[in-house]
Amino acid sequence: MKRLKLTLFVVLVVAALSCESEKSESSISHIKDTKTKQYAIEGKILYQSNCSNCHQADGTGLVKVIPPLAQADYMLEDQARTARIIRYGMTGEITVNGVEYNQNMPANPQLTPIEIAQIMTYIFNVWGNNEGLIGASSVEKFLND
Template sequence: MNRIFTILCAALLLSACGSYESFQNEATKEYSSEQMKKFAKYMIQGKTLYTSYCSNCHQADGAGLGKVYPPLAKADYMLTDMSRSLCIIKNGMQGEIKVNGVLYSQKMPDNNSLTDLEVAEIATYINNSWGNAKGLVSVKTVQKSLANCKD
């Protein structure tokens, strides 16, 4: 029921705005109107999901939490390997990780309850917020990446 309410609110917001320019970035400047609609929906839903699943540790601004939790904003680790990042969003991770030259070792729990669409929405939001500009992350990309995750 919450998901339906969120989708209805997103649709209302999108129709009220009449434009998707506020979502456009360097990666999406060539998107068609239909592609921008989909991108905007992913961004809105992705932000909601990010707030629920990720922001407690990585913070609302993606800056991370000191040397405990790594940043996602302009994070070299995440932006250089989409497949690995999608696996981490869904399956969590443990062990050391180096992000922007800083080592982190806090365990990240899995999010196995997330659907492939929800992973795509979160990844789209993260990859297009706080100075990141990577465009839409498709469900197909998520499915392919998750099928090849290393244990």
């Protein structure tokens, strides 16, 4: 009986936490367009496995070492540049939200244009952003510019 109560308690706690996380800033629940939502769902998975180790799950980066993506002026002002940075990486100094960073970002040549589009759709539609779908054809164009 104690085991059953403990199991039920754990299930309720997990359910409550999952409901709360849907309301978080990294939620994609506000996206209404089906294709955009599909891209964002896949993008979140790809972001978690390729980007969040440095940029953090909540996009806040690592203080003065790795720039944030959440509310990042540098990212938001140029989607093409963001696509190229994801694919090719970057070196050198940049300023994000008034803070200078000079940490190399490794290239991700294994990511396909559609995977980059999915990551971008995710990061451009969470943390208070609402840029809509970033398609694979746009990313291919960005990468070839």
